[in-house]
Amino acid sequence: MENQLTHEVSAFIDFRNYKFQDSRSHGYRWVDIKHLRIPAESGDAQELLAALIGHEQFRDDYAGGGVVPEGLRHGPYWLRLVTSDVYEAISREKSAQIVRGWVKQFGDVPCRLEVSLQREVFDRLAAADHIYYLSGLGDEAIHDWGRVHEDFHDFVLIDRSAGRMTLLVVADD
Template sequence: MQSDGGSGLVYEGYEHVRLDGYRFIILKWFRLPDSVTTPAHALELLLRDAHYRDDYDTPDSQDWDTRTRHGPFRVDAITVQSFEPVSAAAASRALQDLADLHGGPSPEVAERLEDRVLRVVADAPSHWRLRDPGPAGRHDFSHILNDFVEIVTVDLDERVLVLVVGAED
């Protein structure tokens, strides 16, 4: 399912991990072009990619470009500077905190979370967390998603970027 989202990144697909009836984590994999030499450059390309512009409002939202929305935020409110570097432990903790809401996941979901999400985050050398741009950066339908978490992992050696988004809808 490789495709070009107009940024130079190659979109290689996604995985949807349902935590329960309302909470989810979605991973999207991208291949970095050889010209990318810094995580900041990788983030810049990600922000320009059509596959980034996903409002996560429906199970098939990854199939189209929302143009102006990303999660609960307006795309024009997100810049490379909106991301802060975080440790693997901090990135994993943010995702685990989402999973632990409302009493935590079932044992089966906890195993899937560990195998399919937290291992991907732990294995990456570079982690970036999107900071909330505040009320001015939210779009009119932002109330649909709560507890939005976004982590981007960048591996320049392996030429891989993984976008990890979690929320409660």
């Protein structure tokens, strides 16, 4: 199914583009969103997750290099250790709670950023049929320079009515 996933569009929300009252409150924080079209006759969630992991858009170290089609890393992790079974199904509420906690860990965010996050992140979490969260990876999964990320949260949203799968990464370094 890997070749049946079609990358549609990506979005990037860079917290540095917004003015915070407290300069400590943003560091280098960002949200990366990749939308992929799923086939109408797609398999179950595990098959979709496996297809996503096999897709070139998943080969991104999120450290400035972008997608590397032959890459060996996904965020801070060795790609070979990321499998569909390390993603856990979580609720819309839990996923929003994780993201909101990360967003607000240093206090309130500017209104313009809140509007962007609502449209690009929270509305998509609310619309997803299923949400999966990358978890269960231990220290042995961290690649040679993977600790550049202080926080790294990886969600996969499946919205069958829209025919879309979204890879949502919120992180900082």
